[in-house]
Amino acid sequence: MPNTTEGSSARFMDGAIPAGLLAAVRSERPLIHHITNSVTINDCANITISTGAAPVMAEAPEEVAEMVAGAGALVLNIGTLSAAQVDAMLIAGRRANDLGIPVVLDPVGAGATEFRTATAKRLLDTLDIAVLKGNAGEIGVLAGTGGNVRGVDSGGVKGDPIETARECARATGTVVAMTGAVDVVTDGTHVYLVGNGNPAMDRLSGTGCMVASVTAAFVAVGDDRAVASAAALAAFGRAGERAAAGGFAGPYTFRTALFDELAGLSPGDLAGHARIEER
Numbered sequence: 505m506p507n508t509t510e511g512s513s514a515r516f517m518d519g520a521i522p523a524g525l526l527a528a529v530r531s532e533r534p535l536i537h538h539i540t541n542s543v544t545i546n547d548c549a550n551i552t553i554s555t556g557a558a559p560v561m562a563e564a565p566e567e568v569a570e571m572v573a574g575a576g577a578l579v580l581n582i583g584t585l586s587a588a589q590v591d592a593m594l595i596a597g598r599r600a601n602d603l604g605i606p607v608v609l610d611p612v613g614a615g616a617t618e619f620r621t622a623t624a625k626r627l628l629d630t631l632d633i634a635v636l637k638g639n640a641g642e643i644g645v646l647a648g649t650g651g652n653v654r655g656v657d658s659g660g661v662k663g664d665p666i667e668t669a670r671e672c673a674r675a676t677g678t679v680v681a682m683t684g685a686v687d688v689v690t691d692g693t694h695v696y697l698v699g700n701g702n703p704a705m706d707r708l709s710g711t712g713c714m715v716a717s718v719t720a721a722f723v724a725v726g727d728d729r730a731v732a733s734a735a736a737l738a739a740f741g742r743a744g745e746r747a748a749a750g751g752f753a754g755p756y757t758f759r760t761a762l763f764d765e766l767a768g769l770s771p772g773d774l775a776g777h778a779r780i781e782e783r
């Protein structure tokens with residue numbers, strides 16, 4: 505876990521920044537086009553709505569270029585990968601790039617199989633990816649610095665996570681949002697450490713996929729993609745904190761509370777509770 509206790513040297517982002525981005529999502533309601541994981545597709549749609557944006561799930565190669573043209577952002581998630589889906593991702597991604605629409609890539613399970621790893625690298629090499637959102641193992645694999653992945657779960661990263669994220673951002677030319685106990689967001693130069701969240705979120709399937717949707721919603725309305733990504737992670741983490749504080753019987757009641765708390769999260773609450781350290 506990155507060290508976030510540096511005493512007086514710590515500098516935190518003004519809470520008005522993530523609050524303003526949340527308000528912009530609610531006001532503009534951007535359309536977020538997903539080509540995503542069939543396991544979590546409904547959760548991704550509903551978390552997008554809870555954030556304040558509008559989801560569409562379309563992956564037929566015959567329509568993705570037309571669909572993405574009306575979107576504010578595109579999410580590509582390789583969680584349940586197939587060759588046909590990769591083709592659709594490339595068609596949609598190229599069209600999004602042509603139109604200046606940001607693309608968020610979630611390289612689920614990169615490092616677990618050759619197909620997943622090769623696909624993630626192909627998408628990074630072929631498309632202009634705005635944000636690469638992954639766990640520590642996935643980011644370590646794609647950075648080439650070493651990472652462990654078991655199935656779709658992170659087994660950790662070799663070395664310092666901040667430097668791993670920085671190296672990945674520099675190597676890929678993307679903003680990297682590396683999720684964990686403390687989330688690391690970097691464009692290769694600026695680094696933001698996001699301390700919001702609750703351990704219960706790690707015991708629920710699909711939170712990684714969901715946060716990619718939230719990130720896309722914030723990136724769709726923000727000019728600085730690193731700042732927008734950090735704000736999205738803070739908002740999602742704050743919803744998790746509120747869900748846990750309300751009490752829950754198990755993972756599924758926590759899941760319901762997570763949706764409800766994100767939907768009810770006010771810009772004022774986020775302004776007062778976002779913990780985004782700037783390095």
